[in-house]
Amino acid sequence: MKEKEEIIEKMEMADKYFNCSDRERIAFEVGIKLGALFHQFIGTPVSPHNIDILEKSIENTTESQAFVKSAEVNIKPSGSGDEDDENMGPFDYTTLTEDMIEAEVVIEYDGLRAVGEMRYVEEMNYPLMYIKEIDEI
Amino acid sequence: MKEKEEIIEKMEMADKYFNCSDRERIAFEVGIKLGALFHQFIGTPVSPHNIDILEKSIENTTESQAFVKSAEVNIKPSGSGDEDDENMGPFDYTTLTEDMIEAEVVIEYDGLRAVGEMRYVEEMNYPLMYIKEIDEI
Amino acid sequence: MKEKEEIIEKMEMADKYFNCSDRERIAFEVGIKLGALFHQFIGTPVSPHNIDILEKSIENTTESQAFVKSAEVNIKPSGSGDEDDENMGPFDYTTLTEDMIEAEVVIEYDGLRAVGEMRYVEEMNYPLMYIKEIDEI
Amino acid sequence: MKEKEEIIEKMEMADKYFNCSDRERIAFEVGIKLGALFHQFIGTPVSPHNIDILEKSIENTTESQAFVKSAEVNIKPSGSGDEDDENMGPFDYTTLTEDMIEAEVVIEYDGLRAVGEMRYVEEMNYPLMYIKEIDEI
Numbered sequence: 001m002k003e004k005e006e007i008i009e010k011m012e013m014a015d016k017y018f019n020c021s022d023r024e025r026i027a028f029e030v031g032i033k034l035g036a037l038f039h040q041f042i043g044t045p046v047s048p049h050n051i052d053i054l055e056k057s058i059e060n061t062t063e064s065q066a067f068v069k070s071a072e073v074n075i076k077p078s079g080s081g082d083e084d085d086e087n088m089g090p091f092d093y094t095t096l097t098e099d100m101i102e103a104e105v106v107i108e109y110d111g112l113r114a115v116g117e118m119r120y121v122e123e124m125n126y127p128l129m130y131i132k133e134i135d136e137i
Numbered sequence: 138m139k140e141k142e143e144i145i146e147k148m149e150m151a152d153k154y155f156n157c158s159d160r161e162r163i164a165f166e167v168g169i170k171l172g173a174l175f176h177q178f179i180g181t182p183v184s185p186h187n188i189d190i191l192e193k194s195i196e197n198t199t200e201s202q203a204f205v206k207s208a209e210v211n212i213k214p215s216g217s218g219d220e221d222d223e224n225m226g227p228f229d230y231t232t233l234t235e236d237m238i239e240a241e242v243v244i245e246y247d248g249l250r251a252v253g254e255m256r257y258v259e260e261m262n263y264p265l266m267y268i269k270e271i272d273e274i
Numbered sequence: 275m276k277e278k279e280e281i282i283e284k285m286e287m288a289d290k291y292f293n294c295s296d297r298e299r300i301a302f303e304v305g306i307k308l309g310a311l312f313h314q315f316i317g318t319p320v321s322p323h324n325i326d327i328l329e330k331s332i333e334n335t336t337e338s339q340a341f342v343k344s345a346e347v348n349i350k351p352s353g354s355g356d357e358d359d360e361n362m363g364p365f366d367y368t369t370l371t372e373d374m375i376e377a378e379v380v381i382e383y384d385g386l387r388a389v390g391e392m393r394y395v396e397e398m399n400y401p402l403m404y405i406k407e408i409d410e411i
Numbered sequence: 412m413k414e415k416e417e418i419i420e421k422m423e424m425a426d427k428y429f430n431c432s433d434r435e436r437i438a439f440e441v442g443i444k445l446g447a448l449f450h451q452f453i454g455t456p457v458s459p460h461n462i463d464i465l466e467k468s469i470e471n472t473t474e475s476q477a478f479v480k481s482a483e484v485n486i487k488p489s490g491s492g493d494e495d496d497e498n499m500g501p502f503d504y505t506t507l508t509e510d511m512i513e514a515e516v517v518i519e520y521d522g523l524r525a526v527g528e529m530r531y532v533e534e535m536n537y538p539l540m541y542i543k544e545i546d547e548i
Contacts, residue, residue: 010263020271025268049475050474151364190331228339294545301436
């Protein structure tokens with residue numbers, strides 16, 4: 001694993017590329033993580049037998065990225081439909097779709113804490129990603 | 138295609154979920170698009186014969202998303218290495234890796250314009266995504 | 275680009291790892307390409323404006339892989355539903371789902387030609403991948 | 412979960428689409444699973460902290476698909492390089508690349524058992540997928 005000093009040095013290198021405030025930066029970082037989570041895992045085969053570990057794996061994967069404090073993922077096998085079983089396909093599995101996934105990501109950066117969420121909003125027919133809050137720690 | 142009024146109505150629905158400034162919102166939207174672009178397309182087979190159309194397809198795909206004004210993508214077959222040919226694998230193709238892709242995304246939202254970039258920074262050994270500017274239009 | 279001799283030499287290296295007949299080998303190669311196509315591109319943002327280029331890009335991407343002679347991809351914006359517009363989401367785009375994609379891949383290997391297809395079979399509620407034929411050329 | 416009878420009925424529906432022998436069919440199914448595994452997960456963020464659960468998640472995800480008896484995945488943080496630490500990037504994580512992943516998938520179909528493998532072959536500079544054996548059970 002990296003020494004803390006080395007990570008800080010690289011962070012400072014990165015900072016020079018940015019041309020925005022700390023609050024805008026943390027909002028940007030939340031966006032990256034939600035966009036990444038969605039597009040990396042949509043399409044993954046999901047069955048009643050692997051939901052728990054898939055949720056945990058997406059959480060850990062997200063937490064491994066820069067500035068992420070925690071991530072929580074909830075996969076609903078039935079998506080926006082009514083019938084779990086109907087959704088599961090003939091061989092008792094399906095692929096992860098946008099209406100099946102809810103996620104919350106908490107990021108900390110330079111004294112700020114931001115919470116981003118993704119969930120399928122029925123009235124919009126859309127997997128909305130949004131910023132719930134940005135606060136000073 | 139959607140009527141403009143319908144899109145505006147749905148945008149206003151979305152706005153209610155956000156708890157941040159317009160500048161933070163647009164920074165968030167830039168982050169989503171760069172995170173999506175990276176994680177959707179990394180791993181795609183790339184050959185000398187499909188680079189142009191793959192670039193164009195990633196651009197169009199990005200431009201189809203909410204608030205995106207334009208996108209520009211540049212795939213470097215050699216990545217961070219020296220030899221194009223070496224990188225291409227035994228069957229004259231390889232898979233798209235983080236050091237091969239450069240992208241610029243321009244977003245417009247509510248009177249603001251933001252430019253985000255992604256590129257592999259050699260001295261960091263890292264595909265850095267950053268905000269180049271946020272301006273009033 | 276690679277010299278033909280170099281590609282053949284690497285192919286022969288690969289052959290040593292296989293423990294099956296040529297017909298089984300070509301069936302395996304068809305499976306790889308359909309599995310790759312599906313899981314690389316499911317989740318990609320799709321709008322009425324980028325369908326053509328996305329189809330072409332998936333085709334070229336598939337054709338760049340080992341032993342692929344040709345690929346044909348058809349994306350149906352409405353998926354298995356009735357209404358194109360309904361499916362397109364509030365911002366006039368959606369993400370590529372399993373019921374929207376049809377593909378045919380033709381592979382040639384060692385005097386054999388195999389055709390594989392993928393399409394959503396309504397009565398199965400499933401994106402079926404299957405081998406349509408394996409013939410001597 | 413599905414009743415066994417229902418799964419068998421849907422399997423028979425699927426069988427009608429195939430035009431090949433059982434041995435070719437099982438080879439095709441192995442190919443699908445390896446192509447899927449590779450293209451679904453390449454690009455996933457990997458850190459020393461999530462390798463175990465990511466391996467397990469890819470295994471379970473693969474096992475949830477049709478005809479898969481078992482799957483075993485091994486992620487090597489250093490890929491084809493020498494230094495784990497160097498590979499991990501400035502923020503102590505990297506993205507899963509083709510040279511980091513080894514997998515074995517066992518499929519059973521209609522009295523046959525097939526073993527497929529994927530691993531990075533240094534002398535080919537290529538993530539080779541191959542059939543290790545197809546046997547009667």
